[in-house]
Amino acid sequence: MSIIRIEKLVKNYENNGLLVPAVRGVDLSIERGEFSAIAGPSGSGKTTLLNLIGGLDRPSEGKVFVGESDLTALTPKELSDLRLRKIGFVFQAYNLIPVLTAMENVEYVLLLQGVDKNERANRSAAMLREVGLEKEMDRLPREMSGGQQQRVAVARAIVSEPDIVLADEPTANLDQKTGESLIDLMHRLNHEKKITFLFSTHDPMVMHRAERLVHIIDGHIDSDERKGSGRAPAKKKAPGKGKKGATKSSQGKARR
């Protein structure tokens, strides 16, 4: 069953009276439990696509469904509720609330959901243990490394058990080793907890690890390839760049 379904999605921006297309008629479907990535060069429209899927931005045309909810038909308040309950976000710049500790950052989402105080504390602590930060719970973001902050962001994204986690270039600000460790963590969570992940990335490592890779160029889906299990690559082995094994799915087909 599709968690995300996109139909004929178009997003245009206006710049000095000129219409600049960012996404040009994309059809895409993401299934439950997928560990997928949208890849493409800078300016290709991958972040815009992720923002549209996450209900952070409104499409110019077309529809986005999260489960049965048509995002284009929701009010800002309903969109806000949907983001709170069904979608987890991981951002490139971590984007933790700087005045809250790791524990409080994770708890914050549960607070918004109206979860009881004790349950909030238990679930948040468990989630931080899950991402390996049991000793950093009381630290403020500025007291943690980039990798640790991003782990907190992952914990925050999944603590409310969303349908899908959208991660916008989550490794872009991390060194190679930390980035790999983070992807390992998310992959483990994907397998163990069956959490659906969708990345936007131009990091070859992430592209290689993704089990499904959607290439987007100039706002079109150029290819949609399904791969293996997404296990860590062997040392010194170049990340997959080619399109060997790629299948142009009917839903992932670019519309021109």
Add this chain to the structure above:
Amino acid sequence: MKIFFLICWRNLWRHKRRSLIVISSVAVGVFAIILAMGLINGIMVQMVDNTINTSLGHLSIQRKGFQGSVRLQYAFAPGEDIARALKASGVSIKGYAPRVKVKGMVRSSESSRGVLIVGIDPVKERSVSYLYTYTSKEEGSSFLDDPAANDILISKSMADRMELVPGDKLVLMVQNAKGEMSGTGMTVRGVFSTPVDAFDRYTVFTGIDRLRELTGTPGLVSEINAVLTDRNAAVGAKKKIGALISSPGIEVLTWQEMAPSLVSSIMIVDTMMYVSFFIIFITIIFSIANTLVMAIMERFHEIGVMKSIGTGPRWIFLMVLFESMNLGLLGLGAGIILGTTVTGILGATGIDLSVYSETMRTMGSGSVIYPAVRGFDIFMATVIVLFTTVSAAVFPARKAARIEPVEALTYI
């Protein structure tokens, strides 16, 4: 909710200096309210007390119409019911005394002037006024002792103007109950000096029996003045005592009813002061609003993130509102501590304004002012601060609540 309040609280301290400047401005404003109102309150309390202590008492039992027209025709023979009512009402009364009041004139060899002549019982009067205290006991001056004696008390200012000293004679002219003018020579027994200039200019005292004799009103009184242990109990006491008096045409008046202009002037001054403070605090509204707008612009990206992860506009609005209220409440707390401490110290030591003694006497307040903190002023300061901080937060909070997540996420 703890986390929500933690965010609001910790956000305040991200720019300590900026927050402290706003908190200080609120604190100084609150301090100014408490101190200034304390001073005004001190002056007003002294004005009221002096008026009560020199002439009004807390309650006056009199015939209806006397308050508007001080004439002998309103004199009445106090019945037993009045004495019983004063004793049986359950009101805590310090003392009461009869007075006869009539308008007349005093003449010396130098000048003459119109006066209010008050006939008093020298013993009972001590329990309802400070006249005994205000009367000089030096240079031959003393208080009245015989209610039937041909003695008179005049103020020091009147004595100076009429060039009289204790022991001198003056002529007292008064119209009796039959409408006939009569004059008699009286001895200046003593001089008094109250803090109320208008009172001193216009009032003289003689023995009640002597004045009754002069006016042909034996056994009558113009009023019976009573002083309570608590002047704020006057309204309740009036009802209780009034209900027990059966004599027809007799009413009980409180000091507020006897001095309506004094009461209204207090209200006018209070209102003017509060309007002034509201105007001053409007400038603080802009200061707080400016701080909040700056804080929001600095946190534009962060607020976008909060909205992205599902924080609703209402929460963002409340967050900014609470941040503003936190600034205000901290300033309020500091201002109250500072204001009550300084006003309390000045209230104990007093502020000596004797260099302006003539002006202060005209106001009737005395030359040493004792500022007094009133709970109502602290309440009003709280209301003003809450109004200020909520008003200041509305625009920035709405601005923050309307931030579009996608716009904020790309904002650097």
